[in-house]
Amino acid sequence: MENNTVGIDAASAPSWSAQELAAATYRLxxxxxxxxxxxxxxxxxxxxxxxxxxxxxxxxxxQLIGKLRFEALHDPAExxxxxxxxxxxxxxxxxxxxxxxxxxxxxxxxxxxxxxxNGSPVAVxxxxxxxxxxxxxxxxxxxxxxxxxxxxxxQLWHLLHHDPLTGLPNQDLLEERLETTxxxxxxxxxxxxxxxxxxxxxxKLRDTLGQPAADTALKQVAARLKRLCGDNHMLGLxxxxxxxxxxxxxxxxxxxxxxxxxxxxxxxxxxxxxxLHLSASIxxxxxxxxxxxxxxxxxxALLALNAASRAGGGIMRHFDFGLQAQSVxxxxxxxxLREAVQAQRFTLAYQPxxxxxxxxxxxxxxxxxxxxxxxxxxxxxxxxxxxxxLGLMNELGSWVLEAACQQAALxxxxxxxxxxxAINISxxxxxxxxxxxxxxxxxxxxxxxxxxxxxxxxxxLLLENTRQVIDTLQNLxxxxxxxAIDDFGTGYSSFAYLAHFPVDRIKIDxxxxxxxxxxxxGDAIIGAIINMAHALDIKVTAEGxxxxxxxxxxxxxxxxxxxGYWFSRPLTAQALENALTPFSWEENPPP
Numbered sequence: 001m002e003n004n005t006v007g008i009d010a011a012s013a014p015s016w017s018a019q020e021l022a023a024a025t026y027r028l029x030x031x032x033x034x035x036x037x038x039x040x041x042x043x044x045x046x047x048x049x050x051x052x053x054x055x056x057x058x059x060x061x062x063q064l065i066g067k068l069r070f071e072a073l074h075d076p077a078e079x080x081x082x083x084x085x086x087x088x089x090x091x092x093x094x095x096x097x098x099x100x101x102x103x104x105x106x107x108x109x110x111x112x113x114x115x116x117x118n119g120s121p122v123a124v125x126x127x128x129x130x131x132x133x134x135x136x137x138x139x140x141x142x143x144x145x146x147x148x149x150x151x152x153x154x155q156l157w158h159l160l161h162h163d164p165l166t167g168l169p170n171q172d173l174l175e176e177r178l179e180t181t182x183x184x185x186x187x188x189x190x191x192x193x194x195x196x197x198x199x200x201x202x203x204k205l206r207d208t209l210g211q212p213a214a215d216t217a218l219k220q221v222a223a224r225l226k227r228l229c230g231d232n233h234m235l236g237l238x239x240x241x242x243x244x245x246x247x248x249x250x251x252x253x254x255x256x257x258x259x260x261x262x263x264x265x266x267x268x269x270x271x272x273x274x275x276l277h278l279s280a281s282i283x284x285x286x287x288x289x290x291x292x293x294x295x296x297x298x299x300x301a302l303l304a305l306n307a308a309s310r311a312g313g314g315i316m317r318h319f320d321f322g323l324q325a326q327s328v329x330x331x332x333x334x335x336x337l338r339e340a341v342q343a344q345r346f347t348l349a350y351q352p353x354x355x356x357x358x359x360x361x362x363x364x365x366x367x368x369x370x371x372x373x374x375x376x377x378x379x380x381x382x383x384x385x386x387x388x389x390l391g392l393m394n395e396l397g398s399w400v401l402e403a404a405c406q407q408a409a410l411x412x413x414x415x416x417x418x419x420x421x422a423i424n425i426s427x428x429x430x431x432x433x434x435x436x437x438x439x440x441x442x443x444x445x446x447x448x449x450x451x452x453x454x455x456x457x458x459x460x461l462l463l464e465n466t467r468q469v470i471d472t473l474q475n476l477x478x479x480x481x482x483x484a485i486d487d488f489g490t491g492y493s494s495f496a497y498l499a500h501f502p503v504d505r506i507k508i509d510x511x512x513x514x515x516x517x518x519x520x521x522g523d524a525i526i527g528a529i530i531n532m533a534h535a536l537d538i539k540v541t542a543e544g545x546x547x548x549x550x551x552x553x554x555x556x557x558x559x560x561x562x563x564g565y566w567f568s569r570p571l572t573a574q575a576l577e578n579a580l581t582p583f584s585w586e587e588n589p590p591p
Contacts, residue, residue, distance in 0.1 A: 058117035174236030450480030510544020
């Protein structure tokens with residue numbers, strides 16, 4: 001039978017040395033390879049291309065070799081945005097190549113767009129490896145380019161395992177790589193680090209500026225993190241706002257590197273005619289300290305991440321088992337709090353506010369209290385953040401409003417008057433367009449004058465300066481309800497905001513009150529606040545007054561009212577009624 005095999009006929013072949021045969025075989029393998037292959041010198045100029053590369057880009061070898069650099073085939077617009085990805089990093093974990101005077105780095109593989117000789121685009125995956133001498137200086141490049149059209153199977157795998165927007169590995173692929181790293185580390189006894197970084201306000205950015213702005217921000221953050229991680233971390237996108245990084249050989253993330261990651265995220269991002277601003281939180285877990293399998297490491301890194309977010313964001317937390325105990329309690333609280341809200345198992349306490357000129361109780365702040373039959377008293381600093389996360393603040397706020405109006409009605413029935421009861425309004429409630437209707441309905445239902453109710457908001461809400469918030473506050477004031485700014489002096493205090501907002505009262509934070517005696521010119525600061533507020537026809541209440549000296553000095557400075565332990569701790573409704581009784585006798589003496 002005739003032999004049609006294509007190859008070298010050993011009988012007729014010239015007498016080649018082993019070295020010559022190896023070189024011929026190498027050239028034949030390169031030229032017959034189904035993917036595009038090239039070599040370039042230290043400047044990136046082509047020194048060799050194979051036939052598949054000529055077909056891929058549409059240029060014959062003579063137009064490439066010695067004339068063009070390999071980056072010249074890239075789409076210029078894409079290259080301008082991602083040029084740093086073609087600048088090979090320093091050689092790490094260098095591969096020693098036997099018989100050669102250089103080493104090769106582990107290379108990179110990324111997706112790009114080529115422009116063919118006729119100008120048509122083609123999507124490729126470029127695998128690029130840098131060659132360096134033993135001093136680390138670049139001596140050349142070796143590259144392979146795969147046409148996506150001819151690699152449908154590979155393309156499908158890539159689509160299934162990578163985020164389409166950023167091109168980063170998705171959760172499935174990252175967890176697969178985490179498991180592979182763990183398997184290797186179990187035999188080498190090396191630690192493995194999992195870092196989760198979540199963007200704190202991407203959803204808000206999307207809601208305010210739209211999806212294109214959110215996409216731009218996410219892509220830019222992904223590029224920044226990829227550049228910072230380099231070869232030290234495997235980077236992926238777990239879901240829309242959560243990045244994951246895996247590395248071996250370390251069990252903690254250095255504080256300075258964590259700070260660098262957070263700083264890169266917060267660096268402004270240009271978008272159209274504005275700048276986008278993001279922030280992030282970081283949670284870290286490690287093998288073997290925090291777990292031995294991917295699921296445990298992810299779960300515990302998320303616990304650390306949630307702790308960082310609840311602490312205000314913009315920080316990094318490492319997992320410890322104390323966080324797990326806190327998580328168990330929090331999960332328990334979520335269940336119990338839902339039940340308590342549904343059954344309205346809360347009470348109100350009242351802390352009197354004293355008019356310094358007369359010494360009378362003119363108003364009282366309502367304070368929400370929850371006492372569970374098994375857990376005992378649960379402080380608002382613990383259960384209010386849980387209620388916010390569960391979206392229960394509107395229901396809780398409505399209950400407080402009803403309970404306060406009911407109590408004011410009882411005082412009116414007994415004494416013919418009532419101190420103004422101050423109710424803390426959460427940002428969630430104030431942003432709800434239903435707030436005005438809820439307040440008006442409660443006042444009408446309990447037949448309580450609007451002057452009996454004061455609503456306290458945090459000064460951070462002044463920054464929002466939204467038309468809806470301003471309209472709601474103005475309508476409430478027209479109704480006759482007073483508006484107070486709580487904790488004034490702790491954040492973004494500005495009388496410029498007060499001049500534009502409908503405000504009746506500011507409550508000076510206790511930290512400033514303590515400064516009267518502990519900080520140089522502390523009383524001058526308080527005095528200036530009081531004078532400027534009075535100039536705007538705004539009354540002033542001082543919080544956290546705990547000494548007679550502070551109360552006396554505040555009165556001398558012209559402060560209208562004071563609240564704190566020097567006068568009274570929070571009281572039950574009955575105790576407040578008892579405290580009000582002597583004052584009621586002055587106007588309505590008993591028989």
